[in-house]
Amino acid sequence: MSKILAQYKELLGILKTRFEKNMNRHKGLDWAAIQTRLEASPEKLRSLDKMEETGGEPDVIGHDKKTGEYIFYDCAAESPKGRRSTCYDHEALEARKEHKPGDSALNMAAEMGIEILSEEAYRALQQLGKFDLKTSSWIRTPAAIRKLGGALFCDRRYDTVFLYHNGAESYYAARGFRGSLKV
Numbered sequence: 001m002s003k004i005l006a007q008y009k010e011l012l013g014i015l016k017t018r019f020e021k022n023m024n025r026h027k028g029l030d031w032a033a034i035q036t037r038l039e040a041s042p043e044k045l046r047s048l049d050k051m052e053e054t055g056g057e058p059d060v061i062g063h064d065k066k067t068g069e070y071i072f073y074d075c076a077a078e079s080p081k082g083r084r085s086t087c088y089d090h091e092a093l094e095a096r097k098e099h100k101p102g103d104s105a106l107n108m109a110a111e112m113g114i115e116i117l118s119e120e121a122y123r124a125l126q127q128l129g130k131f132d133l134k135t136s137s138w139i140r141t142p143a144a145i146r147k148l149g150g151a152l153f154c155d156r157r158y159d160t161v162f163l164y165h166n167g168a169e170s171y172y173a174a175r176g177f178r179g180s181l182k183v
Contacts, residue, residue, distance in 0.1 A: 054082030079176035114179035
């Protein structure tokens, strides 16, 4: 086993256990095929490790038949704890004059090598379970909204997924972001 794979052996075990516990998220998919693909992509393992480390509990939610890629989403019940209290993007972070958060959602996602969920992806995740019952998550915001200073986020309340807006520079202890990764 290569040094990199040895480093990620524990992560692969966590991912396999989560995969087996949540078969409703990925019916018809085979862990052995996913693991083979993961082992061939050390940079993707690094990203999954960051997702796990920040509380995202990544799991496979689909397979792109055209590209052969497996799709991972953050499947933690609440917005990942290690990614909360962030404003939307770097521009918003720089615009704050005081009480700046430690980082922005888009900066963190880029550093982790993941994509922030779109509204469509967030709603698809909510079809697999009930997420963000107490927290909320920034989602990819259309350029026209962002240009005007806004950003979008979602959560689930009253058994309904809601889409909201806020100033991109805002941040809250209960708002983070969820990511996706294709392997």
